[in-house]
Amino acid sequence: QSLLTQPPSASGTPGQRVTISCSGSSSNIGSNTVNWYQQLPGTAPKLLIYSNNQRPSGVPDRFSGSKSGTSASLAISGLHSDDEADYYCAAWDDSLNGVIFGGGTKLTVL
Amino acid sequence: QLQLQESGPRLVKPSETLSLTCTVSGASIITSSYYWGWIRQSPGKGLEWIGIIYYSGSAYYNPSLKSRVTISVDTSKNQFSLKLSSVTAADTSVYYCARQDGFTIRLGYFQHWGQGTLVTVSS
Numbered sequence: 001q002s003l004l005t006q007p008p009s010a011s012g013t014p015g016q017r018v019t020i021s022c023s024g025s026s027s028n029i030g031s032n033t034v035n036w037y038q039q040l041p042g043t044a045p046k047l048l049i050y051s052n053n054q055r056p057s058g059v060p061d062r063f064s065g066s067k068s069g070t071s072a073s074l075a076i077s078g079l080h081s082d083d084e085a086d087y088y089c090a091a092w093d094d095s096l097n098g099v100i101f102g103g104g105t106k107l108t109v110l
Numbered sequence: 111q112l113q114l115q116e117s118g119p120r121l122v123k124p125s126e127t128l129s130l131t132c133t134v135s136g137a138s139i140i141t142s143s144y145y146w147g148w149i150r151q152s153p154g155k156g157l158e159w160i161g162i163i164y165y166s167g168s169a170y171y172n173p174s175l176k177s178r179v180t181i182s183v184d185t186s187k188n189q190f191s192l193k194l195s196s197v198t199a200a201d202t203s204v205y206y207c208a209r210q211d212g213f214t215i216r217l218g219y220f221q222h223w224g225q226g227t228l229v230t231v232s233s
Contacts, residue, residue, distance in 0.1 A: 002156070045157065050211075092217075101156060101157040
């Protein structure tokens with residue numbers, strides 16, 4: 001069981017806004033930054049959000065991240081069919097002295 | 111343009127050592143502020159961080175794998191490598207190499223990834 005808890009699944013219709021949560025603790029999200037990765041089927045993960053709310057060049061502003069206390073969220077607005085993917089949160093954990101990933105959330109676009 | 115490419119045996123026997131190399135092109139591995147890491151993903155499962163290494167050789171490992179893992183760097187070849195000993199079927203995974211960006215380890219994130227390579231542990 002991951003130290004970062006994500007819902008296993010999420011869904012939405014095209015154009016809708018969806019959010020994916022990531023719950024941690026004081027040793028990870030509470031004291032370090034959160035990153036989000038998108039993994040399309042059969043491909044390597046892609047960095048979507050870093051440092052809680054920063055978008056790498058090329059990532060649409062439909063994607064946004066936030067953090068509060070020991071939880072973080074990824075929001076996707078104006079949902080597209082090609083947003084259908086697995087999404088992972090990640091953070092450094094001070095107790096483990098390493099990176100931990102959430103269990104992943106499978107987003108389905110209905 | 112930075113590229114990372116994993117290479118190594120795709121099939122490893124149980125109890126043997128899994129060895130993979132990541133070749134970095136488009137940038138020098140001897141660059142401050144970057145760590146170089148390995149992440150794996152069992153079929154149908156989530157991502158698992160294995161460890162990271164700095165060009166100087168300083169490394170951090172996943173505590174659950176630490177007793178079996180060694181990550182090393184070869185600056186002359188612009189490569190870094192993973193060795194995982196005493197493998198079992200549970201180590202069957204897609205193994206990714208990646209570059210960790212960020213000002214510090216705790217603020218790090220993996221912006222550049224290799225395509226991944228499936229390693230199967232089977233006799």
